[in-house]
Each structure stands twice: as structure tokens, then as C-alpha cells.
Amino acid sequence: xxxxxxxxxxxxxxxxxxVTLDCVYETRDTTYYLFWYKQPPSGELVFLIRRNSFDEQNxxxxxxxxxxxxxxxxxxxxxxxxxxxxxxxxxxxLSEAENRDDKIIFGKGTRLHILP
Amino acid sequence: ETGVTQSPTHLIKTRGQQVTLRCSSQSGHNTVSWYQxxxxxxxxxxxxxxxxxxxxxxxxxxxxSGLQFPNYSSELNVNALELDDSALYLCASSLGEGVEQYFxxxxxxxxx
Numbered sequence: 001x002x003x004x005x006x007x008x009x010x011x012x013x014x015x016x017x018x019v020t021l022d023c024v025y026e027t028r029d030t031t032y033y034l035f036w037y038k039q040p041p042s043g044e045l046v047f048l049i050r051r052n053s054f055d056e057q058n059x060x061x062x063x064x065x066x067x068x069x070x071x072x073x074x075x076x077x078x079x080x081x082x083x084x085x086x087x088x089x090x091x092x093x094l095s096e097a098e099n100r101d102d103k104i105i106f107g108k109g110t111r112l113h114i115l116p
Numbered sequence: 117e118t119g120v121t122q123s124p125t126h127l128i129k130t131r132g133q134q135v136t137l138r139c140s141s142q143s144g145h146n147t148v149s150w151y152q153x154x155x156x157x158x159x160x161x162x163x164x165x166x167x168x169x170x171x172x173x174x175x176x177x178x179x180x181s182g183l184q185f186p187n188y189s190s191e192l193n194v195n196a197l198e199l200d201d202s203a204l205y206l207c208a209s210s211l212g213e214g215v216e217q218y219f220x221x222x223x224x225x226x227x228x
Contacts, residue, residue: 004158037219043204045159045219091158101172102149102210104217106158 002027004094004107012113013082021077021110023092029053031097034068034075035104039089051075052097079112087114120209120220128226129197137192137223139207147171148190149217150182153204165190194225202227 003026013019025034036048049059051068059066063080079086089109095102121140129135141148147166151159161174165184179195188209194201204224208217 042221043224044221045206045208047216047218050216093158101161101164101166102147102215102217103161103164103172103174104149104151104159104208105161108156108158 002094002096002105004092004105006090006092006107006110008110009108010111010113012115014115015084016081018078018080019082019112021079021090021092021112023075023077023107025073025075025092025094027094027096029096029098033095033097035091035093035095036066036075036077037091037093037106039091039109041088045091048077082114084114084116087112120207120218122205122207122220122223124223125221126224126226128228131197131199131227133197134193134195135197135225137194137205137207137225139190139192139209139220141188141190141207141209142218145209145211145218146188147210147212148184148188149208149210150190150192151206151208152176152201153206153222154200155203159206162192197227199227201225 005024032053038046065078067076091109093104093106095104123138149164150162153159163173164171168184181193184190204222206222207220210217
């Protein structure tokens with residue numbers, strides 16, 4: 001069964017603090033993709049990153065970094081030196097490559113509040 | 117390059133009515149997927165269209181139907197609306213399989 005779990009429903013941190021959003025996934029496929037999306041109050045889903053299951057290298061993009069660990073089925077997202085503009089709902093998601101369609105299975109999201 | 121656009125932005129309908137939502141895919145993209153996002157939840161896959169054919173479907177009843185046109189734009193139709201159909205409907209386009217899906221701003225549907 002495919003499943004994405006984001007255990008943190010809501011997180012509040014003070015600006016400039018670092019924050020990590022947790023994501024645990026379940027899949028039977030050996031080839032799959034993991035994603036993070038950001039959803040600001042406007043509602044549009046903003047693509048942040050896609051990793052395939054064969055690439056376990058951590059990635060850093062500016063203040064954002066991602067830690068992919070297949071051994072624990074986790075794909076965590078860290079924001080360093082958070083800013084108020086980072087306030088949004090963040091979704092972790094999974095897509096199985098063996099599916100005919102590319103349906104993306106989303107977690108329930110983590111609402112992040114960055115306090116000034 | 118034009119991104120994914122959706123219309124209308126907001127819509128209010130009465131239970132039992134029918135609704136059509138529209139999506140224009142990003143330039144050059146031949147695949148469109150539709151998702152339903154209920155309040156406080158993650159998006160859920162409704163179906164996907166690839167070159168005008170349905171290419172996969174999630175766990176939604178047949179009263180949810182769709183179309184994709186030769187220009188790859190798409191429609192989502194929902195018949196016999198129910199209160200639980202109130203949600204943000206998101207359209208995503210991509211170029212083929214296994215690549216990033218780019219989402220539109222969504223249509224917020226309220227069923228009263």
C-alpha cells in the first residue's frame with residue numbers, strides 16, 4: 001500500500017530558527033519518486049523537489065535541504081534560518097514509477113508558522 | 117512560457133447540480149491530472165488524461181468525469197453534487213510520465 005505520513009500537523013518557530021519537517025512513506029515499489037510541495041495561502045502548490053528512489057544523496061538548495069534515508073523510509077525537509085515568507089502548508093508526496101499513471105500520493109501536510 | 121491556468125477561481129453550487137471546471141495545461145504539456153483537496157487534507161488523485169485518453173483513475177465515483185481536448189486542455193465534470201464535494205480542485209500538467217507535475221492555482225468549489 002502506498003502511504004505518506006506527516007506526523008507534525010502544525011509547527012510554530014520564531015524567525016531565523018531552523019525547522020525540520022518529517023515525512024515517512026510506504027511503498028512496495030522499488031522505483032518511486034518523492035516530492036515536497038509548498039502551499040501558501042493562495043492555494044497553489046509550488047514544486048520544491050523531486051528525488052528518485054535510487055538517489056539517496058542529500059540535497060541543499062539555498063536555505064532548504066532534504067535528507068532521504070531509504071533505511072527508515074523517510075524524506076525529511078529542513079529550512080535553515082527560517083523567514084516569515086516560509087509560512088505555508090508543506091506536503092510530502094510519493095509517486096510510484098510502476099503505475100501507468102503518475103498519480104501523486106500526498107501526506108496530510110504540515111502547517112508551518114514562522115513568527116516574526 | 118504560460119503556466120497552468122484554471123477557471124473559474126471560485127464557484128458556489130447547490131446540492132444536486134452539475135459543475136464543469138476547466139484547466140489549461142502548461143505550454144507543450146500533454147498530460148493533465150486532477151486532484152481534489154478537502155479542507156485540511158492533502159490533495160487526492162481523481163484521474164489523469166494523456167493525449168485525450170483517461171490514463172488512470174483514483175477512488176472517485178463515476179459522477180466525476182473528465183475530458184482532454186486536442187490542445188491538451190481539460191475539463192472536470194461533477195454530476196449530482198454533494199456537500200462533501202466542497203473542496204479545492206487542482207489541475208496539474210506534465211510532459212509525459214515520470215516527470216514533475218506543475219499545478220495550477222485551483223478552483224474552490226462550495227456546495228450548499
